[in-house]
Structures are given as C-alpha cells and as structure tokens.
Amino acid sequence: MARRLFPLLILAAIAGMAYAQSGFQGFRFTSENEFIRPQEYRRWIFAGSSLGLVYEGEEQADGAERFHNVYINPAAYDAYAKTGEFPAGTVLMLEIMTAREKTSILNGGRYEDQLVGLAAAVKAPDRFKEKWAYFSFTDPGKPFLEKAAANKPEECWTCHKQHGADDNVFVQFYPTLRDARGKGN
C-alpha cells in the first residue's frame, strides 16, 4: 500500500502549502458591506513608507509630520507582480505613525513611534460601483474600530482616481510595487 499512498501524500502536502499561500487575506465584509479590520496585515507585503506627505489643498493637521506605511495582501501582490493589475480582493492597509527624533544614539533623523491611524483601500467591483472603496478605522483617542463603512467617494476615491499612478493606487510612492509590477513572481 505504501507505494500507492506516496504520490497521494505528496499531493496532499503540496495542497497544504498552496492553501497556506492562497486566498485574499483580510478581504472580509459584514452583511452590511462594512469592511472588517484585518488583524494580521503586518505579515503582508510592505509596499513603501513616506514621511509628512501633504496632498494638494491639504495642510498637516497639527504641523507634525507623520510616517505612512503601506502593506498589501500577499495574493494581490503576487497577482500584481504577475499581471501588472490589481485583482478583486486587493487590500492595501495604511498605517499612520508619529515620528520621533533625537533619542537613543541619534544625532539626526526620525523614526516611527506610535500608531495613530489605520485605513484600508479595497478593490471589490462586485460590492462597489467605483470598484475601489476606502475605509478608516481611526477613532481618535479610542481603540481602532473593528469594522467601518466605506467613506464617501469625494473623501478618498476621487483623489485616488485622479492621481493614483495605476488603477487608483499611488504606485508612484511604493517602491516595492513599482519594482514588482508585471515582472512575474
């Protein structure tokens, strides 16, 4: 029996490995179309970081520059690397972090201190006619929200649509995505 079993065991092992790497992690909604905050996004693919970005017509809220970290779920990254397109199921998580300076051995420069904001961009054409929807989990002074309804298009979507380098995504700011785009896995 061992000889007949062996190929099946190999196949099952491969299926297990494939399972572990497949699926759009974090792509979960409530029955009211609210997006459920992904818990494990720090295990996703890092897309890029920035400090103090201020968009046209905006001003920094309190004058203090913030770091932005962006992560993408691995299956979406893989698809983007392979095809150059963001698939339905893409989730980009945005972390907003305070910047700290002149501590420890530093003579200059700033590093990331406290997480103060969390938001998501989600591609879900079956759920939103604009294809992409944007969600904020930030509730100042309180823990992050467990789920959020989509922001109005004019709050995020319009600017992403106009200025995102590729399909509503600010790929121009994300070196990891720029480097991977359409280059295979």
Place this chain on the structure above:
Amino acid sequence: MARRLFPLLILAAIAGMAYAQSGFQGFRFTSENEFIRPQEYRRWIFAGSSLGLVYEGEEQADGAERFHNVYINPAAYDAYAKTGEFPAGTVLMLEIMTAREKTSILNGGRYEDQLVGLAAAVKAPDRFKEKWAYFSFTDPGKPFLEKAAANKPEECWTCHKQHGADDNVFVQFYPTLRDARGKGN
C-alpha cells in the same frame, strides 16, 4: 482504503502548510562563511522605517537624508513574538533608499525613491563568536553583491552591541518588533 487514507492525507497537508511557514528564510552561507544575499526579503515581515538617521559621531554622507526600511525573516519574527528572543537564524535586512519630494500631487513630505544600499544583520552563534554578524551588499555604482564577508566588529557590531535595545537589535526604532515582542503569535 479511503477511510484509512484520510487521516494520513490530512497529516500530509498540515505538514505541507507547516513547511511553507517554517525554516529561517534567507539564512544561507557559502563554505567561506560569506552570507548569501537573500532574494525574497521583500516578502518578509516589515519591522519599521526611518528617515535620515545619523548616529553619534557620524555625518550624513552627502547631506541628503535616506529612508531605511528593515525586514525580518518570518520564522525569526514568530520566535521573537513568542519568546521575546531572537533565535539563531534571525536575518534582518536593511534597505537604504533615496527620498524624493514635491512630485505628483504633493505639497510636502518625502517618499521612497531608489534603492541605493542593502545590508544584513544575522544571528549565527555557531559561526561567529560575537553571535551577530553584519554584511553589506552595497557596491556603489554597481549591482548589489551576491554575497559578502562579515564586516569587522568595530564597523557595526560594537555600536549595535552598545546601543541596540535588545540583543544587538535597534528594536527601539522598529514598531513592529516592539509591538510583537513576547506577545505570542
């Protein structure tokens, strides 16, 4: 036979999933103890980013601030989250990137542009009596090196030993590691 086979198939599938998540990715040396540059580090866990860090006694080479991105291999992250200690096999990759500003829709702020430096911190007590060793793959104006010999202790190790918040690692600058430390998986 199917009934006897099923549990074995399940076990093999689980083994496959475990394999996909286990092992210290990127922990590879040549027979001369050179460290082989990990190719897939952008799939690892992002530890934190900073801009323009200048250490005591140093000056910024050309006055231009750089972003630093740090990644850790997933098995080391998991162990650190579980035990609060970096296991043998830990690899931290450091990316050095130029900062760009005032392009696209930006009124202010800087984002990551070109990758100009690449280095690794590796915990390998069996290979290096200092436990940690440091490697640079940067060869200005040329492609990154495929492998590198360890830097002399006084080039990196001494400062990491003195100022790293935890076991030679600048955890004080890495929010992801600070948050995960010893908190389980």
